[in-house]
Amino acid sequence: MSDKVAIHMEKAGPNFYDDEAVFATYMQHRQRSDTPNETLEKPVLMDLIGLITDKRILDLGCGDAAIGREFLQQGAASYVGVEGSHKMAAIARQTLADTSEQIIQQTIEDWTYPHAAFDLAIARLSLHYVADLVPIFTKVFDALVPSGRFVFSVEHPVITSCDRGWKSGTPRQDWIVDDYFTTGLRVTNWLGGTVQKYHRTVEDYFHLLQEAGFMIADLREAHPQREYFHDVQTYERRKRIPLFLILAAHKPG
Template structure:
């Protein structure tokens, strides 16, 4: 049976595989996604930060060290929450065990809402984006990354046991749930087009500021072959938007 995002990461074997995966050299998160996130977020000093699907909250620790006023992680997986608590020990940051869908968002309470690689696990983004808009102070920023729609469209022709050699993009405009085998288990993700993310932000009232696809930059990679491989297809879509003053 396929699992929701939090249930998937709560599986002991998946969690262990994910932790190992994140510790590897030149992970796509470190070489592609994180550099763009860091480029797009406003300077974090004195900012109140909300991180949806925060995982281990590593970025929270970093941002607090850079002078963020506060860091709140919302995370659905119990195992991830435990890891985040460990990461944030000795800092003022905190993490709440709750889903992105069910959490009660306080009004105008944050200057930056971040969500990294979690929103493609959420079935309906309209209420979530509405809550994010309401929880941001005027002038606040919303920056998020998702698996790129060319990746979420279709996983045909890929056995997760082997390194992917070719990618099939199919059923691109048939948006909705995708059940896929990943990290040793079966998980539900939600496919949306690039246009869907773009217009959803606009419809809610955000001003869209950046749309990025995490183009590989040689200086982020230790290994040349990994860099060359990452030039083949975009893995991530990253958007930055703002609530107007």
């Protein structure tokens, strides 16, 4: 009986963030000082993206679209955010309320990607919620102009492989890497809810890009940099294990 209940309560990415309690907890986490998103993932992502002046940008799983606002302030030509969560899409629309940019409330899998419409596509920590990335990478490739760039971040495979050793509600002190080459669905407790994620190896992401036609430009693991941290203890702790994998690729010119 308990197994049936657990299966019933598992949620895919967009539905997970539409849960009232999960969404509230997530928003609280994002307001904390020295969050991994701001100290580790975003600096690397921005470095790999480079100049965005006059770029037409697609953001897959855009969340609150705060980065879209930054892009527009830095001279981007346009920004389209695709977001499967109703609650996240609503926040994203508020973020860009004084612009003419688009927030599309639809899943990454179901959206109809326009042909050769973007110079840059990004996906921040959204692709590990997608069961099959083959059609997604193919659609992104088609949606980019020649020489268009694709930069995305995912939870690092050493994190997604196994969540044993983590006591919910306390800072994680032990990380167990297990079943690494057994890829596929993982169900984990996070932010007070139960969510479905998909584990892939570093090699998987690399070959998925190649098979879609992309040329891979860079691979990073978000090595902590002291200047992005207020708290030295948090900085030292983040040096223990990689939290994110970030890849940059481009469509041939």
